[in-house]
């Protein structure tokens with residue numbers, strides 16, 4: 001049995017546990033806050049590894065940011081992590097092998113191996129949170145591309161309505177289909193549509209209407225909230241439709257906070273009505289909050 005120390009690097013906290021090559025936890029998940037400067041962060045990584053090194057065969061990190069093709073460094077911007085994060089050569093942190101993978105890719109691998117897409121060699125996991133992330137399994141392999149950065153699905157372009165994304169490009173899918181996108185749609189509809197005049201939010205400033213307000217408005221039968229949510233849902237469907245036509249997956253797994261607000265059957269029907277490939281199933285994620293750690297551990301076992 002191979003034992004992997006799996007570490008999830010989040011902007012506010014680090015989570016870690018020992019996981020075996022079946023994706024089972026052999027220890028409790030421990031957490032510590034993510035240091036704000038790079039020297040402390042590297043020292044914390046080393047401390048966690050030293051504390052566990054005698055009990056493990058290797059270490060696997062799941063992290064924000066695109067990871068190089070060798071799985072040793074992060075080479076895209078990671079605004080929530082300290083300056084200098086991209087200079088860390090993860091392979092130097094331990095005497096034993098160290099593997100690092102993008103957290104969305106790792107979560108997709110976990111859904112494939114122990115979650116909602118077991119045995120389905122063509123599947124995609126889409127994470128709908130403050131942004132939109134994704135991991136693509138093609139023919140039983142994780143799609144990484146020539147540089148390791150493949151699968152950046154949040155940045156595909158849809159609509160052409162001209163919305164500026166947090167990355168400063170126009171019309172990224174994530175600027176529409178994320179939680180942040182729902183809030184932006186709420187603002188646009190509140191400014192541009194008379195429907196706001198009959199809404200329970202008619203006295204709020206457009207930019208103050210939150211994602212939570214819209215979800216709450218739906219439950220209360222508010223027509224403005226329904227209109228906003230339907231636009232958001234159509235934007236979600238447009239992106240899912242595009243990736244389904246390209247990848248012809250068996251399943252698209254939806255993870256992340258926004259997943260709980262959608263009806264997966266309704267979304268699947270809408271997608272399947274317009275695709276030219278075989279019908280796709282849409283399911284909610286099952287690998288849980290630690291999917292990134294599980295996926296990174298299993299990918300590391302495969303590599304070493």
Ligand SMILES: [Zn+2]
Pocket residue numbers: 154155165166167168169172174175
């Ligand atoms: Zn963008």
